[in-house]
Structures are given as structure tokens and as C-alpha cells.
Amino acid sequence: MSATHIQLDSQGRLLHFLTIEGLTHRHLTDILDTAESLRGVAERRVKKLPTLHGKTVVNLFFEASTRTRTTFELAAKRLSADVLNLNIATSSAVKGESLLDTLHNIEAMQCDMFVMRHSQSGAAEFMARHVKPHIAVLNAGDGCHAHPTQAMLDVFTIRRHKPDFPSLQIAIVGDILHSRVARSLIHALSILGAGNIRVIAPRTLLPAQVENLGVQVFHRLPEGLRDVDVVVMLRLQRERMEGALLPSEQEFFQQYGLTEERLALAKPDAIVMHPGPINRGVEIDSRVADGPRSVILEQVTNGIAVRMAIMSITLGHHARLTGEDA
């Protein structure tokens, strides 16, 4: 409940971007439309806009990331902001106090936005509760909770190929249990009115009461893939697994790996997505990942425009809130 509440101001405008939960259709379409306007910047001679000139964005990564961190960095730079990258390798349990200390230290450097990834669920929300009012916090992934910018770039990519959400059948396949990507994506798709959202996974990799998210559950890949328009493959998150949730990677691939043969069960124009990094031969076959239906690299490109949109929208609302002068 709380993360939803704290990311909006009294008039429902986005101040932080912590979770998809609790956002409206309008919030999401504003982000998608803005991202659409920003997409062309990459094709110009000067790949830069002056919008966040003079602002400082801090990438605060307590967990390893290449794609997310670099696309956030590029997004900030294309909006003319200055970027500081802090990769803080820590043990999984970071005490609230030390996080607060980090926060106050960076605040003292006069920055305007925190982009934060942390292995603990709720870490970005914790930051948002304690930052000074002029600072916007963007969640770049917190534990198994949420990865809202990834969900937005995923729905942006889907919308560019298949804009009519109510008519779409979308399958999310693999390690749903540990996936903040899946959770955020399911929320985003529901808000946008997607016709049918399916999750396909072994029982051991599904969270309890997953049906409550409004999804249809399948345990067998061939059944679940039948006639879908979009297939979203998830990375098998070995590093988050405790105990024996899986027999072996080979066995997982045999049952849940996406091959050309299985993809043939989906609609002929179905697209294949993956948030990366991909484990070739574990959840997806190389021929599919590199094949004509794959939009995996498009997702990376789109991630920049979507993150530019979210950065400019949230910082724009902060500016208005604090009555800062031009």
C-alpha cells in the first residue's frame, strides 16, 4: 500500500517511480506517449535534449547490473543531466542505518535524483521516505518486489508491435517466484487492460496465490503457449534460489526452454521478449533468441527512451512542487 502512496503527490502526479501497483491507465499511457516522443532522439545528429541540464542523477547500485545501469546512465546523459555511478557491492543484508548514512552523504552532494537497485524489497521506497523533498527516487529493482522501469519498457515494446492490449494473450514463462520483472509486468499489463495474462512455470517457481494477480496459471509450456501474441521469457535466477527448487538446468530447458518448435504453438506473428541477461540453452534456445521473432535487443533500445520519459516526468513534477525558478 505504502509505496503506491508515497510515489504520488496530492494531485496524483508521479514524484517517484517505485512500483507499478496503484498507478492508473493514464499514468502509464503518459509515460508511454512521452517515451514515444523521445525515441527519435537517438537517430539525430545530436543525441541529446537540454531538459535536465544542470540536474545531477546518482545511480546507486547495491546489486550488479550492466544493462539497467548503463541505460539509466545513457537516459540521464541524453537529457543533459550529470551522472554519478556508485556501485556499492555489499552483503545482502544492509542495515537501515547504513542506507540512511549513504543517503545523507549523497544528498550532501546536491543531487536531484536517485536511481536505486538493491537486493532488499522496499529499499527504494525506504529512500523515497527519507530523501529531501526536491529529490526523485526511481526504483531500478528491489529484491523480488518490483522492477517498474523494466515493466514499462516491456509494455512499450509490446505496444509498438501490438497496440491493442485488450485483444492480446501474453505468456510469462519461467522463474516467476524470484522475478520482480514478472510481478511489475503483470501489474502493468493488467492496468493497460491486457486480454489474457498467463504465467507458465513449475509449481516450485510460482509464488503462493499467484492467481490473485489476475493471471491464468499453466504448468506445461506447450499448453500455455498456444495462440499467444507475446512470449516473455524470464531469466532463471540461480543466485536467488535457496534449496532445491530445480532438478537441473538441462531438465528445466527440456520442460520450459523456448525452442523454435514450441514457439510454433504461439500465433505466427508472436513476438519473443526477455529482460536479459539471457541464459542460452537454459530458458531459451539461441535460434529463438537471435531469430526473427525476437525483440530482445529492441527492448534494450526502448529502455533508454522509457527511462528518459520517467526521469523527465518525475523531475518535472518535483520542480513544480518546489516552485523552483527557471
Next chain:
Amino acid sequence: MRDAKSLIETMASQLRELLARQKMTEPALIGIHTGGVWVAEQLHAQLGVTTPLGRLDISFYRDDFSRIGVNPQVRPSELPFDVENRHLILIDDVLYTGRTVRAALNELFDYGRPASVLLAVLVDRGGRELPIEANVAGTHLTLSPDQHVRLTGPDPLQLLVQTLP
């Protein structure tokens, strides 16, 4: 309420003269969203320009981002030609403070280095805050700061002058 049709015809004939005098061939027209695009579409047809029309949304170039944030109605800018070394005609509906034109020029130069840029507006209402003037104007209006002029459209295109409460 005033019909914009005759004003656009005035603009077209002034532009024809100007282009001939300055020996500019193959200019490209660029309208600024939203009203400027409506005017530019009509001028594009009347002048018989072959280069496809450009459309500019200057939202990300505004100088008041830190006061008003991002315009939620922002649209993609589309310049379907190479700006480099081309004669450009920038078109807007109302010229007032000059800040929109400043933003538009900055955006244009991020696409390339044009040979020249002319400014054509439907209405010049005075009140400039920057050293910017139009080369061509459909009409000049003298309005007080509490008066607001706005183009409604796209069909019909009409000028609306309102006094703000």
C-alpha cells in the same frame, strides 16, 4: 473570432516574394506543434513545396521545464529531410515572447546546420522578451498582456482573442 484563411494567403504571397528575392530554391517547411503545424500544412500546399513537411514539438527544449515540467501532450518531432545545408522556413501560429522560437531554433540545430532559417507566423502580437523577429507575418495585433490570442482548428482555422479574467 477571425478566419485564418486570408491571413495564410497573405503569408504565402509574402513568402513567395521573399524566396524569389533571396533566390532560395527547395526550402523545407517546419511547423511548430500544434497551431504552427496547421498553418504549415496549408502553406505547404499553397506554395507547392516538394520537400515533405517537418513537425517540431519543442516541449523538451522549453526554458520553463523547472517550473512546469513535461507537457503530457508531447508528440514526436519529425523532420523527414536532412537539415544540413538546407533553407528552412519555421512556421508558428502566434509570435509573442519569442521563447518558443528560441527553443525551436535550438532543437533544429541538434538535427544539423541549416543554410538559413526564416520565420513565418500567422500573428505577431508584439511583447517580445528575446531578440527574435518574424520575416513574414499574416497580421500584427496590438494586445494587452491580459489578452490571449489562440488558433483553433484544424478545420476551420480560426483566430480567437480572449481577455483573461
